[in-house]
Amino acid sequence: VVYEQEGVFIHSSCGKNDDQDSLIAGILRVIEKENEVVVDWRPLDETLDTSNILCAGKDSSSVVEWTQTPKEKCSRGADRPGSYEAEWDMVTTVSFKKKPHSNGDATTHANGESKWSFLFSLTDLKSIKQNKEGMGWSYLVFCLKDDVKLPALHFHHGDSKPLIKCLEKHVALNESPHDERVLLVKTQKSLSQSFENLFDEPSYGLLQKWKKDPYIVTMGKFSRVTNYIVGSLRSSDPSNQRRPPSEMADFLNDTIPGLKINQQEEPGFEVITRIDLGKQPEVSRREPVSAEEWAKNMDSEGRILDVDYIKRLIFKGGLCHTLRKEAWKFLLGYFPWNSSKEERANLQKRKTDEYFRMKLQWKSVSEEQEKRNSRLRDYRSLIEKDVNRTDRTNKFYEGEDNPGLILLHDILMTYCMYDFDLGYVQGMSDLLSPVLYVMENEVDAFWCFVSYMDQMHQNFEEQMQGMKTQLIQLSHLLRLLDSGFYSYLESQDSGYLYFCFRWLLIRFKREFSFQDILRLWEVMWTELPCQNFHLLLCCAILESEKQQIMDKHYGFNEILKHINELSMNIGVENILCKAEAISMQMMNCKELPQTVSEILGIENSSVTPDSDTGEDESGAELSCPTSLYQSISTPVIAANGTRDGAQQMAETRSLTPA
Secondary structure (H helix, E strand, C coil): CCEEEEEEEEEECCCCCCCCCCEEEEEEEECCCCCCCEEEEEEEECCCCCCCCEEECCCCEEEEEEECCCHHHHHCCCCCCCCHHHHHHHHHHHHEEECCCCEEEEEECCCEEECEEEEEEEHHHEEEEEEEEECCCCCEEEEEEECCEECEEEEEECCCCCHHHHHHHEEEEEECCCCCCCCEEHHHHHHHHHHCCCHCCCHHHHHHHHHHHCCCCHHHHHHHHHHHHHHHHHHHCCCHHHCCHHHHHHHHHHEEEECCCCCCCCCCCCCCCCCCCCCCCCCCCCCCCCCCHHHHCCCCCECCCCCCHHHHHHHHHHHHHHHHHHHHHCCCCCCCCCCCCHHHHHHHHHHHHHHHHHHHHHHHHCCCHHHHHHHHEEEEEEEEHHHHHCCCCCCCCCCCCHHHHHHHHHHHHHHHHHCCCCCCCHHHHHHHHHHHHCCCHHHHHHHHHHHHHHHHHHHHCCCCCHHHHHHHHHHHHHHHCCHHHHHHHHCCCCCCCHHHHHHHHHHCCCCCCCHHHHHHHHCCCCCCCCCCHHHHHHHHHHHHHHHHHHCCCCCCCHHHHHHHHHCCCCCCCHHHHHHHHHHHHHCCCCCCCCCHHHHHCCCCCCCCCCCCCCCCCCCHHHCCHHHHHHHHHHCEEEECCCCCCCHHHHHHHCCCCC
């Protein structure tokens, strides 16, 4: 208990007349637990039973009561005493009901226990409204993230300032620009902590953490979904294995506001009916682009001769490792494609100066200064923790006092200076690690990481807008690709595809081996063959697992477990072939829905049904990916194992638009 105050009253407005409040005296506590901080208020005469947790409704005329189901009450029994852990466990079995306001004494249950107790985690706190009353005491109102307002707490003995100071040690509170009485909680810290738990284990170990502390080991407000999963895993009664899809929809809508899949169509999106996409074409891949091929596509000043051609080569085969250090700078946008060698050298010099100026900013902060900068302290603490567990089995990062770890730390700290609003969020170290591994240079790795974060920024923002959009888009694509499989997932309460969340958040970093991720990312960075190719990679993985999921009649829990256990067991080349085949299948569809066309960035005029001839009758060769794929899928290989230079230039000319 880090804070305790008696004489904190709730005015229940249940007096004998409208002008008289019924005063309920209580104790307010702030309690530090292993993984969270909770605020707890209870009447002085109450022994807490966690089945009686109340929150005031928005209109303060009713309360919302957490009530155990009769079956759960029996199963808990005397061997499950009331505790904070028990309350979090109970999230899986609560029902919600409104208790109408009455003129009688509404402060006690029939069993004599108070109905006004409440408890919440600081991770759920949205704002605090504070004020001074004319009679001399202060009061404040807690507002939670789901816009539920708790009853006002009146401090009859002392004021609320010590409480605010205590809370500021755990959350950042800023005065609202619209109302000086309101303190807003900056949630970046809690968002970072929530991502932390998402990545601790690649598979089922995460579920064990959920069981131990299901409320904290969640991802933001995914807690209700997670707790549902835990409840299903824990329950021995098959009748409790499923909840109605409508209830799951409510859970997910609470989790990510705006994520509405299948309950109603997104505005402006038409309903996708069953469409025959035709057979998926056979796709093969080529060998990685060699240093010789790369050099032959540069002029004497170091400019790339044919950017589109080299991108297509990379898309079809990736890069040999010796090329990555140079080519990734182009793919990520650090080097302009049309720049000369001299221009790139000048750019690197300017960027080096800029980098070290930003690095000096955090390096020069004294310990005393940092004590007064909670955000910088939080960023540093989280970065230090993450760096020590990022890719430690890779030789580049293994062992103690590894210079690779120092660079990883310094780059992430400098990024906080570059984008202080975003700062550091769990998962960003996963995106930086392969980039630093390839670059082997602090400055180049930083600016490549900056470019990559420009693409990924929305994934890590507080509102998770990028994740919302991608999950909705993925549902549209999978429903079109295989409506039968998608219907099966829906029937198992899995139509929201939130088990793909980690795939999307950090671009499959935890799903493939380290070397395979290098190949996968460089292929995706070509931005071929369409927009959002990573969503087609998701479809390809799910399609590969469809047979097992459906043949074995996997339910909600089994699907989750199976998807988690795919980590490090997916072949990158096979998935790239399948995803490319899906893209060709959709591009060749004459009746592609407008929704899908917009997601993939496909213009109707560029869609062609002919995937076999390799010819584009319209003459606009670059608009039809099929013909381009075929022209580079079987390159001419010389006796020494490399493509003949004359043949390469001939292909280059044939692929250049008039």
